[in-house]
Amino acid sequence: MEIGQNIKIAVDAIVFGYEGNKLNVLLVKQKFGIMKNQWALVGGFVKDDETLHAAVNRELKEEAGIKVSYLEQLYTFGDDVKRDPRFRVISVAYFALVNSTRLFLTADSDAEEAQWFPIKELPPLAYDHKDILQVAHKRLQSKLRYQPIGFDLLPIEFLFSDLENLYCTILEKEIDRRNFRKKMLSFGIIEETDNFSPRKSGRPAKLFRFKKEEYNKLSEEGFLFEISFA
């Protein structure tokens, strides 16, 4: 049976990182083609014998030399039949998080350069990548409230104030720090370590750790993580 279909399928990854009170996005400069020298999301065509997940992980490795700490399918963009000016391309977009933007980025293959950009200071993007990024940004903001994905953006051990700042920064809101602390600690999914922050100024502060196994166990028992703001 011959299916006369002429549509190509690609994957794209929207990778978020958090550093110095800024939400960052990973972009790569295109090396070839009509979008040469333009910034774009990491991505490329799926190989015939490759799963979608394998394709996105391969592109992350090839174009930026990184592994991510969280990856999930976001949405498939196929309602604009002219989103790629060359030919019809449907893109399965993935949402990814890394726990440090200090990762060493190594552009390879199709990418000229890989770089983190603060979400407030983005360059013009190729194709419809600005729209895709907006969908991912909203997903991040919404997910932060009902899934503990914030920890995938922080180092293994973090200051409580870092966690607070991450919520304020990404949700673009002031939070009631006292209530936030009380609520977050009440879940029983983070714990104080014996380590202190290495910062020089002020009183040394305890470092915290996310108890992922505990969260997974509680989740299975029906626990719902939820952070709401007034």
Place this chain on the structure above:
Amino acid sequence: MEIGQNIKIAVDAIVFGYEGNKLNVLLVKQKFGIMKNQWALVGGFVKDDETLHAAVNRELKEEAGIKVSYLEQLYTFGDDVKRDPRFRVISVAYFALVNSTRLFLTADSDAEEAQWFPIKELPPLAYDHKDILQVAHKRLQSKLRYQPIGFDLLPIEFLFSDLENLYCTILEKEIDRRNFRKKMLSFGIIEETDNFSPRKSGRPAKLFRFKKEEYNKLSEEGFLFEISFA
């Protein structure tokens, strides 16, 4: 630029309907090919110049003769490269609701027959459609709690007890009817009409109506619909 990719893209629709205290799924019997006479989800290949949404609406019309009251993208299935034994097919699955399964179904084109099946009494399904259906079923159960999609499964005017039964049936739980009623009415998104149910037995009961415009307005202002169960 030539992309040597040999992957086809399809859409599939998981259509849920509710009738007589049962959650039903729309299936079609395959007319052609290696899955001939097997039951499957409504679906088919995307045309080159057709958006994904247009493709799924076309398949719903061609294979079952229906329009749905709610449609959203569910997930793209492309991690099993052998999910179609003929060749590689990636499927963008859509989640759909109809407000009556008394709709007249008219199988056409690729479908031999279209029929509603109670979710508890499904026949064997073609391809990986059982897995796709499971993902959709979980999405329905989860969405029912934080989005008023239950109304898309009911007629425009409904008995309050129908709404209660719908929640009990789909979530497979007993609910505290008094609390449920109080909570649901407190949102201000449903109203009593002047009409009574046409049932013969017992005291006639008022019919209710979902105020969709009011819900949309409240949503924009930050209102969160949420039904939780003990």
